[in-house]
Amino acid sequence: MTQVPKVIGFICDWSVDLKPLSDGGRLRELPNVRVVQVPCSGFVRPDWLEEALNRGADGVFVTGCPYGDCLNREGNFLMRDRIDQLQRRLQRRKVDTARIGMLAFGLHDGAAFLAEVKAFVDRIAVLPPAQPARTAGRPAVAQPAGTPEGERT
Amino acid sequence: MSTVVERQTPGRYARLMTTLLRETLRLDVWVNRLYPTDFNPLYYTGGLSNLFLFTLVLSGIFLFFYYDASLGEAFASVQYITDRVPYGGIVRGVHRYAADGFIVAILLHLLRNWFTDRHLFARDNPWISGMFLLLFGGFIGFTGYQLVWDERAQLLTSMFVAMLRSIPAFGATLTRLFIGGLGISDGTLVRILFLHIGPATALYAFLWWHYVRLRHPKIWPPGVWVLFCVGLVFLLAGVVPMTRETIPAAAPAAHPTSFPMDVFFLIPFWLLNFLPAGVVVLLLVALFVGGLAIPYASRRETPVEMGVRHSGVAQVIDGNCTGCELCYYDCPYNAIVMVPSPGPGLSKAAANRSLLAVVIESRCVECGICIGACPFEALELPKFLERDVLRQVAEALRPGSGQAVRA
């Protein structure tokens, strides 16, 4: 990927404190990282992560509470499991598994969170572009060959 | 701590609770520097309590085999355990220090779940049962001190009788029930033994209630802490042995006036130094009732009132549900049950279902984990629909989108 990668993060309400880190929908220090806030990391459906990749995101991550401290007890464990399964599915379609990440940070872990996100972005930035190549300026709802998950509306 | 705050000005209590929550989590940062998060003891305070309880049960069974519940023989049997039974003194020490550890772990557990808001709205069952566990645990510790039947036990018994007598209307009856007659006799000790072992067994019934609304309760701490806590208890038993406190045996002629204090279980009796018995009883009752009221007392009872995201309780989209049970297995609060499907669903996948998911709304905390689990889009949070999420994703990925996305 040549330019700055576009990354979407699903960040749980109860994990890292986003108020000092973001304004509106993006991280101040990493403006290419857009943020969607969710009630629990376990709320995220793996379909949405795939959708984000299909719509042109270069990477997508979910952030939950530290393992063992999920406010809803198991959300981050469940999400980690689902992302494992999603990564295995995507591997079969030759999508690089580095594009999907699971992070776990607590309320005061802002600095560590930003460092981890930056490492994630750097990892994606050196990956070859996702197939098929996209023309700039038009979001491609690219369906990798043989979409198995039923009709997508 | 939710970062989606939609209220205007929070009240003083709400601000205090928020501060407590933030500072509790700040403590986590320091602990997580020492321990990886899956070893952080603050995440496993319930498991630690259970560990100490288990140690207490095992050591208690050992002690029970040698204990003689009679006025003349109780102290002698305890001496026999300490002096003549191999490792008897160690097991006595283990029993004592595990009890102290139990109280410490329970209080940590109470404070953690209080300050991190894990006791509100649909999560009040563990809190209420936990209050009973605390009450019973404290009482069991007290009767344990009585069983030794030394001068401390003698004084404790008369103090307790004074407290019972101060209860209006029922005081005399309760005293007679407790003592088993009009004066202290062998029967008293038998009753005290029952009041030690019976409530200890009842603890497990309360634990059932404690776990009933949770899926996969964390009932055991990480191995590191099992090793450390059991080791600590044994080390203390060996290095600070029980025989250090040389309290003579109880005797009818003795009228003890003081005893070595124990801060874990005997604080109400220390208060009797300054307050009349009736006031102490009232204080304990007030503490207990106040503790029971904590989930309900403030106006922070529901997500709306707490000023955090309130997306509404999860709703099953009946037409899409295929009865696959994935949401049932993932819900951390057992808020989803599977019922026999009253009829086929609307979508092709749902047409042949035999089960249907139903959300028990009183147990739902609106976390949305079921939405993440469902492959068939058969669950939604009413105020945060899937299409809202996808709209945010699409807006964020629109080329040239430099504007902030409305969260």
Place this chain on the structure above:
Amino acid sequence: MRTVYTMGVALLSGLSLLFAVGIIYGEATDQWFLGGGSVGALLIAYSFIVLLLRKMGMTGPRKTER
């Protein structure tokens, strides 16, 4: 950092051996408190060994927490 951890593990292992000897000695000479205290010290040493091994990265978290 790793050498510090390794030295710590080695030291604790040596101490564990010492405590194990203490257990056997306490058992042999009927000094129950020595034996019991050594059991406790041994378990605590084990717990720190496990912690150091984890911090070294030789034992890892469960797969779900990578």
